[in-house]
Amino acid sequence: MHQVIASPQGEKFVIARPGARKGMQIPHAMHRELSDVVVSGQPVPGWLADAARQAWGLELAGRPASGNVLVRPLTPLNYSRATWEINKGCNFNCEHCYLAERKFEGLPREEKDRLLLMLRDAGVLWLQFTGGEPTIDRDFAHSYRQAFELGMLIEILTNGSRLHRPETIELLSSMPPHKVTISLYGASAESFDSLTRKPGAHNLLMKGLRAAKEAGISLELALIVTKHNAHEVTAMRKIAEEYATTYTEYANISPTYDGSPEPLAAQAPGFLDKSTVFKGCPAGHAFFHVDPHGFATMCKIGRENPISLMAEGLDGLMRLPAIADAQMLRSGGCSGCKLSATCRVCRPLAKAYQEAKAPLNTYCQHGNGDDAA
Structure with a gap:
C-alpha cells in the first residue's frame, strides 16, 4: 500500500501522506522523476526519502518506489x-x-x-x-x-x-x-x-x-x-x-x-x-x-x-x-443592495434564502436590511 502520493494540484505539484496534514510542494521535474522511478522499479529517490523522514518520520530510504509512492498523472480537467x-x-x-x-x-x-x-x-x-x-x-x-x-x-x-x-x-x-x-x-x-x-x-x-x-x-x-x-x-x-x-x-x-x-x-x-x-x-x-x-x-x-x-x-x-458563473450572478432580493461589496453570503445560498422568503435577520449580516435593498 502506498505511503505517499505525488499529485498535480492546480498549477502546482505536491507530495502528501494519507492521514498527515503536512505536505510538500515539488517542481514538475521531480514529479516526472517519481513517475519514471515507479515505472522502472527503482528505489525511492534520496531527496524524497530525506523529505519524508523530516516531514513525517517516515523511512523510505532503500525501499522500492513502486508500492510506496503513488504518482497521479496530469489530467486535462485538473480539478483538485x-x-x-x-x-x-x-x-x-x-x-x-x-x-x-x-x-x-x-x-x-x-x-x-x-x-x-x-x-x-x-x-x-x-x-x-x-x-x-x-x-x-x-x-x-x-x-x-x-x-x-x-x-x-x-x-x-x-x-x-x-x-x-x-x-x-x-x-x-x-x-x-x-x-x-x-x-x-x-x-x-x-x-x-x-x-x-x-x-x-x-x-x-x-x-x-x-x-x-x-x-x-x-x-x-x-x-x-x-x-x-x-x-x-x-x-x-x-x-x-x-x-x-x-x-x-x-x-x-x-x-x-x-x-x-x-x-x-x-x-x-x-x-x-x-x-x-x-x-x-x-x-x-x-x-x-x-x-x-x-x-x-x-x-x-x-x-x-x-x-x-x-x-x-x-x-x-x-x-x-x-x-457555475451563471449562478454567481447577484439575483432576486440582493440585485439592488447598496452594501453588496461587503456581503458575506454566497450567491447560491442567498438565492435559497430568498426563495424560502427568509427574514433578512436570519441570513443578512447587514442587520435589518434598512440600508440594503
Missing part, C-alpha cells in the same frame, strides 16, 4: 477537490438539515466504482464523503477503500453514529483519512436528541468519540449552534477540546438547497455569524459536488443544471464552469 453525497439517507432526522429530502437511494456498487475512477481522472485529490450519513451506505467501506487506493485524500463528514463500530475503526486505522469531521449537536442528550430527533443519538456520538480517541484517529468537530443547544456552547467546546484536534463553530442555519424554509426554525437568535466578506468562489472551476445518482453541480447548494457524469462522462464537466 470534490464532495460526494454517496447517499442522502440518514439515521438521524435533524431539524436543521439542508437536504430537501433524505431518500435512501443511489448508484449500485459497480457505478460507484466507475464514478470514483472518473473523479480520479478529473484530477480530484481531495475527496469528501458526505450525505445524508455516508457511513450507513452499504457500499461506504468499499468505496472508501477504492478512493484510498486510487490515491485520494479523504475527508468523512459524519454524525459519528457508526464511528464506534470495530469495522469502522479498523478501516480508518488501516487506511488513514485526511480528516474526519463530526457534527456536534449539543453537550447533553436532551439537546442533542432534540435537534436530531433521534433518541440515543448523543450516546452513539459519545461512544464514537471515545473509540476514535482510543484508536488514535484524529478528529475535527463542527459545533452546530441552534436554539436547542445555545446554552451549552461552553460545554460543547469542552467536549471538542477533549476529543478533537480542532473544532469550528457554526451558527448560521440555511434553508434547504431548493429554498424550503423549515430548517430556519432551529436557528438560535443572536448567533448570526459575522464571517468574512464573500469575494467569489472557485466552485465549478477548482472543485465540484456529486449527488447520489452521479450528477455533478458546482457545490452542495448551487445545484442548477446538473450534469450526469454517468451519461456524459468527464466531457460533461467541461460545461460546469459556465454553469
Whole structure:
C-alpha cells in the first residue's frame, strides 16, 4: 500500500501522506522523476526519502518506489477537490438539515466504482464523503477503500453514529483519512436528541468519540449552534477540546438547497455569524459536488443544471464552469443592495434564502436590511 502520493494540484505539484496534514510542494521535474522511478522499479529517490523522514518520520530510504509512492498523472480537467453525497439517507432526522429530502437511494456498487475512477481522472485529490450519513451506505467501506487506493485524500463528514463500530475503526486505522469531521449537536442528550430527533443519538456520538480517541484517529468537530443547544456552547467546546484536534463553530442555519424554509426554525437568535466578506468562489472551476445518482453541480447548494457524469462522462464537466458563473450572478432580493461589496453570503445560498422568503435577520449580516435593498 502506498505511503505517499505525488499529485498535480492546480498549477502546482505536491507530495502528501494519507492521514498527515503536512505536505510538500515539488517542481514538475521531480514529479516526472517519481513517475519514471515507479515505472522502472527503482528505489525511492534520496531527496524524497530525506523529505519524508523530516516531514513525517517516515523511512523510505532503500525501499522500492513502486508500492510506496503513488504518482497521479496530469489530467486535462485538473480539478483538485470534490464532495460526494454517496447517499442522502440518514439515521438521524435533524431539524436543521439542508437536504430537501433524505431518500435512501443511489448508484449500485459497480457505478460507484466507475464514478470514483472518473473523479480520479478529473484530477480530484481531495475527496469528501458526505450525505445524508455516508457511513450507513452499504457500499461506504468499499468505496472508501477504492478512493484510498486510487490515491485520494479523504475527508468523512459524519454524525459519528457508526464511528464506534470495530469495522469502522479498523478501516480508518488501516487506511488513514485526511480528516474526519463530526457534527456536534449539543453537550447533553436532551439537546442533542432534540435537534436530531433521534433518541440515543448523543450516546452513539459519545461512544464514537471515545473509540476514535482510543484508536488514535484524529478528529475535527463542527459545533452546530441552534436554539436547542445555545446554552451549552461552553460545554460543547469542552467536549471538542477533549476529543478533537480542532473544532469550528457554526451558527448560521440555511434553508434547504431548493429554498424550503423549515430548517430556519432551529436557528438560535443572536448567533448570526459575522464571517468574512464573500469575494467569489472557485466552485465549478477548482472543485465540484456529486449527488447520489452521479450528477455533478458546482457545490452542495448551487445545484442548477446538473450534469450526469454517468451519461456524459468527464466531457460533461467541461460545461460546469459556465454553469457555475451563471449562478454567481447577484439575483432576486440582493440585485439592488447598496452594501453588496461587503456581503458575506454566497450567491447560491442567498438565492435559497430568498426563495424560502427568509427574514433578512436570519441570513443578512447587514442587520435589518434598512440600508440594503
